[in-house]
Amino acid sequence: MTTTTQTSGATPSQLGAGLGAKPQHWDALLAVKDANFWLEVHAENHMVMGGPRLAILQTMRQRHGLSIHGVGLSLAGSVAINTQHLSKLVRLVQQVQPDLISEHLAWSADQAGYFPDLLPAARTPALLHHVVARVQLVQDALGRPIAIENPSHYTSELEHTLGEAEFLNDLAKRSGCQLLLDLNNVVLSSHNLHRDENNWVGASDWVFDLDSHAISEIHLAGISLDDNATTTWGDALWIDSHSSAISQPVWDLYQRFITHAGHKPTLIEWDNNVPAFDTLWQQRQRAQCILDKQRVFHEWWRLVTSMA
Amino acid sequence: MSGGAWSPAWLSAQLRSATPPSGIGLAQVYRNTTWLAWIEALVSQFPSIYGLMGDEWAHAAAREYIRLHPPDSAVLIDIGETYPSFLATFEHASQWPWLGDVAQCDWLWSRAHVAADAQTLTRQSWLNAIANPHCSRLQLHPSCHWHWRDGAPIAQLWHDAKQRTSNTAPNWHGEGLLLTRPSSEVLSCGISAPELAFINALAIGGTLQEAVETALSNNDASETGALNTASSAHTPPPLNLARLSAKLLRMGAFMDPIYHADQ
Numbered sequence: 001m002t003t004t005t006q007t008s009g010a011t012p013s014q015l016g017a018g019l020g021a022k023p024q025h026w027d028a029l030l031a032v033k034d035a036n037f038w039l040e041v042h043a044e045n046h047m048v049m050g051g052p053r054l055a056i057l058q059t060m061r062q063r064h065g066l067s068i069h070g071v072g073l074s075l076a077g078s079v080a081i082n083t084q085h086l087s088k089l090v091r092l093v094q095q096v097q098p099d100l101i102s103e104h105l106a107w108s109a110d111q112a113g114y115f116p117d118l119l120p121a122a123r124t125p126a127l128l129h130h131v132v133a134r135v136q137l138v139q140d141a142l143g144r145p146i147a148i149e150n151p152s153h154y155t156s157e158l159e160h161t162l163g164e165a166e167f168l169n170d171l172a173k174r175s176g177c178q179l180l181l182d183l184n185n186v187v188l189s190s191h192n193l194h195r196d197e198n199n200w201v202g203a204s205d206w207v208f209d210l211d212s213h214a215i216s217e218i219h220l221a222g223i224s225l226d227d228n229a230t231t232t233w234g235d236a237l238w239i240d241s242h243s244s245a246i247s248q249p250v251w252d253l254y255q256r257f258i259t260h261a262g263h264k265p266t267l268i269e270w271d272n273n274v275p276a277f278d279t280l281w282q283q284r285q286r287a288q289c290i291l292d293k294q295r296v297f298h299e300w301w302r303l304v305t306s307m308a
Numbered sequence: 309m310s311g312g313a314w315s316p317a318w319l320s321a322q323l324r325s326a327t328p329p330s331g332i333g334l335a336q337v338y339r340n341t342t343w344l345a346w347i348e349a350l351v352s353q354f355p356s357i358y359g360l361m362g363d364e365w366a367h368a369a370a371r372e373y374i375r376l377h378p379p380d381s382a383v384l385i386d387i388g389e390t391y392p393s394f395l396a397t398f399e400h401a402s403q404w405p406w407l408g409d410v411a412q413c414d415w416l417w418s419r420a421h422v423a424a425d426a427q428t429l430t431r432q433s434w435l436n437a438i439a440n441p442h443c444s445r446l447q448l449h450p451s452c453h454w455h456w457r458d459g460a461p462i463a464q465l466w467h468d469a470k471q472r473t474s475n476t477a478p479n480w481h482g483e484g485l486l487l488t489r490p491s492s493e494v495l496s497c498g499i500s501a502p503e504l505a506f507i508n509a510l511a512i513g514g515t516l517q518e519a520v521e522t523a524l525s526n527n528d529a530s531e532t533g534a535l536n537t538a539s540s541a542h543t544p545p546p547l548n549l550a551r552l553s554a555k556l557l558r559m560g561a562f563m564d565p566i567y568h569a570d571q
Contacts, residue, residue, distance in 0.1 A: 044383045049450070050425035052492045072382025078316055085382055110320045113380035116345035117338055119319060155334040158314050229337055237337065 012099045012216065015065045015265035017287035019280055020242075022270075026056055028277040030063065036288075038065030038099065040267050044072050046096075047088040057096045067100035067217065067267070068093060072114070075134050075148070076121040077107030090141050100217055100265065102147040102180045103138070105131065105168070120151060123160040123167045128174075135175040147178035147216045152240040153189035154229070165209035178216035181207060183257065184269075187250045188223050188238035197233035204253055212261035220246045220254060220287060221269040243272035246283060254287070258294045266291060326375045346374045349384040354391060354414045356469035357407070369398060385418060406465060409457045413466040413485050416453035420487045420494045423451035428490045429562035434553075441516040447563045448511055449488055456484035456504050463498035490560025497559060502527035502547040507561070523547055 016036030021029060029039060039060055046053050046068075060066060072085055093101060106118035121127055131148075139145055150168060162170075172179055186204045194200035222244030225236040246268070258264065268283045312318060314335075322335045323342050332339065350370040351358055358366040373394045379387035392415055395401050396408030426449055429437075437444040455462060463485040484499045486507070499507070506523035514522070527547035556562065 045385070047383050048385070048422035051422050051451075051489060053422065055425075055492060074382075082382070088383070107316060108382065110316060112320070112324070113378050114382050115320075115323055115342050116349065116379075116382075116384065117323075117342045119316070119323075119338060120314070121316070122314070154337045155314065157334070226337060226340075229334055237334075239337065239341075 012065070012265060013263070015099060016291050017266045017268065017284045018065065018067070019284055020267060020269045020271060021060070022274050023056075024274065025277045025280070026060075028281075029060065032064065034288075036065075037284075038067060038265065038267075040067035040069050040100075040269075043068045043070040043089055043092055047085075047092055054095065061096050061098075065100075065265075066096060066098040067102065067265075068096070068098040070101070070103040071116075071118065072108060073103050073134075073138060074107045074109040074114075075103055075131055075138070076105055076127060077109050079109055079111055081134055081137060082109065086138065086141055089138075093142055093144075100147065101142065101144070102149055102217060103135075104149045104151065105171075106151050118151060120153065120155070120158055122158045123162040123164065125162065128162065128167055128170055131171060132175045135171065135177045139176065145177055147180040148172075149180040149182050149219065150185055151189075152182075152185040153193055154237060154239075156193050163206065163209075165206045169209075169211050169214070172211060172214040177214075179210065179214045180217045180219060181210065181215050181257075181264075182219035182221070183207070183250050183253050184219060184221040184223065184246070185240060187247065187253060188240055191235070191238050191249075192231055195232050197231070197235065201249055201252075204249075207253070207257060208260055215261060215264055218254065218257070218264045218266045219269055220250055220266060220283075222246050241272055242269045244270075245279075246286075251286070255290055258290055259297075262298060263291055263295055324378055343371070343374070345384075346379060346387075347371055349379075350374065350388050350391065353385070353388045353418060354411050356410050356414050356466055357395070359472040360404075360407070360410065360469045365400075369395065369400065372398070385422060388415060391415070406457060406460045406462065409455060409460060409462050410466050410469055412455050413462065413487075416455055416485075416487050417494055417496070420451040420453050420489045423449075423489060426450050427564045428560035429557065429564045431557075433564050434557060434562075437516055438553075441520065444516040445513060446510050446516060446519075448507070449490065449560055449563045451489035451494070452487070452507075452561045454484055454486045454499065454504065454507060456482070456499075456501075458482055461498075463496070467496070486559065486561065488559045488561050495559050497555060500547065503552050503555075506552060507556075520549065523549070523552070 014036055015038045018038035018040060021039040021041050041057065046057055048054055070089060073081060104118050107121055108115050108117060108119055135146065135148065148171060150164060168179055171177060186207055190200050190203035194203040221242045223238040224241035224243050226239050227236050229237040231237060266287045268280060268287060270280055319335055319338065322329055322332050323339050328336060328339060347367055347370045350373065351366050373391055377390060381387050392408045392411035395411050401407045428449060437446060459482050461481060461483040463483050466485055482501055484504050485496060486499045487494055487496050489495065502523040505526035506519045509519035509522040524547065
């Protein structure tokens with residue numbers, strides 16, 4: 001039985017700060033009244049024929065904005081995109097009509113199977129050409145653009161020939177896709193790869209070279225430490241585990257980026273060691289507060305410049 | 309793309325290796341994440357195995373299964389279809405010959421959980437069907453799944469495992485498990501051999517009358533078998549068609565529109 005869902009009525013540009021949805025918080029999420037609140041779910045957790053996993057999304061969709069975040073298309077992979085998997089994504093999108101759809105600049109499948117991780121690929125002109133074609137294939141199947149998320153980096157041994165901002169800007173321009181800017185991935189990659197322990201925070205400033213109009217969503221998340229792997233200066237590697245509160249360097253970069261780029265729908269990701277809903281909500285409110293201040297400033301600035 | 313360090317081929321080999329290869333370096337970060345995700349997904353797919361065997365055993369068995377059968381789906385709720393058959397022959401599970409059957413019940417629970425939605429049989433449709441049993445073919449609900457093992461109280465073992473209770477004296481006769489999901493909750497109940505025969509007959513397209521006849525002949529065989537055994541405590545209850553009908557309707561085992569009357 002194919003069903004479609006009535007949506008909350010908010011447009012993507014009206015979405016404020018949202019939360020990654022966890023089943024243990026369904027009741028609390030349903031009770032949220034904020035008009036600009038939204039949820040994100042992993043597409044693969046809801047690729048089902050029916051039942052409660054689909055029904056809860058359709059219920060949520062009537063009350064809140066919704067983002068479908070895929071982790072399994074392996075867009076940077078060398079084997080052909082799994083058409084069965086893509087068909088399941090198309091069906092889910094038709095069923096719940098999300099505001100946003102996103103995937104990753106990563107690979108997760110080879111000839112022998114699938115890895116439940118987002119694996120790295122060297123940024124080269126050949127990869128750019130390859131990913132542009134695959135993103136276009138997905139967008140053609142869905143009939144709408146998707147956003148591509150920047151990856152986490154743990155090693156400097158990949159032989160990149162294109163800068164990250166250059167690659168993502170070209171990807172957006174050539175494929176017509178949007179960008180999902182994960183600021184936690186940016187900050188932890190700076191920490192993990194930069195060679196100067198006193199200046200690694202500044203290595204994240206490449207995000208200001210991104211085409212901000214192409215960015216449709218921002219992710220904020222927390223990290224864990226890997227004591228068995230270290231940076232060049234001996235600090236424990238930061239892992240993109242989504243298992244803790246957002247770190248101060250990420251909040252700082254987020255504040256600067258929103259001031260620079262303006263309002264962007266922002267998601268709090270906390271997927272492991274998930275805390276009580278109140279803790280998640282405090283993180284969400286902190287992001288919403290930054291967005292609200294930016295909007296007030298933006299309106300004041302528009303008023304001032306119109307009077308000049 | 310070359311096959312050197314950090315090429316996809318190189319990284320794939322590091323990730324699939326059962327033990328961390330020497331010189332893996334920072335690829336170990338990805339290896340840790342990949343194996344953790346695989347193992348946790350499989351363990352959570354089979355909560356009864358976790359409940360029965362404990363955390364350490366469940367994780368070790370999951371690791372061994374994944375080593376031999378690396379999952380090939382990006383949809384983690386779809387992995388583990390062959391885990392029950394793996395457990396059935398797993399050397400460290402040989403003391404529990406029904407462990408694979410309990411795992412199969414978990415697998416079927418997850419299939420019922422994600423099955424297509426469908427309207428269950430209405431009372432009126434049921435009345436129409438039983439008015440013409442010789443030409444009525446009931447269609448099972450998409451969420452309807454069942455499992456049987458000769459001589460083992462599968463439903464009882466599975467329920468005990470799910471609730472993490474230990475029944476020291478299970479009634480050791482054949483009892484299968486029936487799972488359905490008429491709306492949001494997966495329902496479960498035990499089924500006897502004649503009840504199983506009834507469901508199997510409908511599943512292969514038999515008429516209601518054929519299903520009843522199959523169940524009754526199976527019931528006769530069961531009763532004959534019971535007479536030849538010493539202990540009446542191990543005797544399954546005789547078939548009661550009215551009770552079976554009520555049970556299956558309550559469970560939402562049939563789909564509506566219900567029956568296709570042969571003209």
